[in-house]
Amino acid sequence: MHPMLTIAIRAARNAGDIILRASEHVSHIQIDNKEQHDFVTEIDRQAEHEIIKNIRTAFPDHAILAEESGRHEGNEYTWIIDPLDGTTNFLHGFPHYAVSIALKHKNRLEVGVIYLPLTNELFTAARGEGAMLNNRRIRVTKQASLAGALIGTGFPFKAQQQQYLDAYLNMFKAVCVNTSGIRRTGSAAIDLAFLAMGRLDGFWEVDLKSWDIAAGIIIVQEAGGVVTDLSFNDQYLESGNIIAGNPKMHQLMYQLINPHVTDNLQ
Template identity: 45%
Template sequence: MKRILEVAIKTIKESGNILLNYIGEEKEIELKGISNLVTQVDKLSERHILKSIEENFPDHSILTEETGFINKNSEYTWIVDPLDGTTNYAHNFPFFGISIALIKNKEIILGLIYDPIRDELFYAIKNEGAYLNDRRIEVSKTESLENSLISFAFPYELSLEEKNFIPFINFSSRTHGIRRTGSAAIEIAYVGCGRLDGFWAKKLKPWDISAGILIVEEAKGKVTDFSGNNIDIHTDNILFSNGKIHQEMIKILNLGKIFIRNEKF
């Protein structure tokens, strides 16, 4: 694992430098949806990560956001998001990162999330804890939802019929505040280090959440679906928290209507 970690850290930081080299420059933007962007820098970053993995671990399978699944019939699969927060990046909004995870036989054993703007590397090794730039991290100790700061991610295709806004409104009146930065991976990492107390989202992809799942769990947090069930990297709805406010968040996520602050539900 030591060599795998060393290669992963070197690779993710080199890709971070690629992102930094192009920030502030005009981007070539393609649209996968009205708010689902991809730039040439996503592809450059992904190409670098793919090359590194294939040179160092040629027998490993790889799943990436842009290229898709490269199947080597291996017990190991790398899950790669070369640029999480592409819309932010395309607009020079400085909140984006890179996410890389390694799965062995369906179990996440390594997760890394790198914020090149702040030079913050979050990573976790299965059963060995979670770290921020080599400093051990843990989730917050916030005991109640009313004292929490939480965040969320909307799906690319918003739908009022799917009630995406109801949890946002209900949480807004019962917390210190809600944040939405546009980079799910970074926000999940913030749950792991205690900057946020919880995060929820629908319709994220494996490359958005795989590294973050391990980071939060190894930081002594909790990860489930909206019903409190165990999840995998393909789960449609996902909740991260410090564990202490988890049940309160589940309750509010499952409300079917808007309740004002003091209204009982």
């Protein structure tokens, strides 16, 4: 196994243990508002601290970009961390939240891990080595038409995202009327993991953060999927805008979504 993937798995599982123990007494957890509709808990911070400790022990010179503590300077390797993707779900006992860890070397994603502590599902990928779910190889679906396709998404619900809402709702309508259904788990990391192993046929969302999607992107790619931004380019980590699916489904979704892309979503 890729040595950096081994460290990412260990860090994700250790963080998942913290989250799982905390899920038994959510009512006692301290909650802070980062901004409207955006929460952080002491569990987010504890899980992030555990991940960073594991990474720093193995690779003290690597840079880190973490949701809660921001950027930690280092060399050309950067770990991109979301310690608890789906914090609102976690606080409500809604069983969809995950640990997401990716490694980027210069401008290329190399390793991705998404761990769902409640179900003990571990999604992993290393560049050129394929994608796995609990050591079983996974692939995106072969769905070749919009009819019958199940698509994942997330809503632009935060205050600063309201500028995208009209364009997004137009995209939503176009996808909704042409497919068999749309699902929202409340975690982009989980949506991408589910896409990689065939529970979803496609996924799109706007204005995400790099830690929401970095691990999921390489897992989808290694599972045979295609990922672009809304302009069919590879600036998804910079823009936070993403379309993903198997090669045919990605193309079909792009054709539905692209007419509704506005200047501020390029």
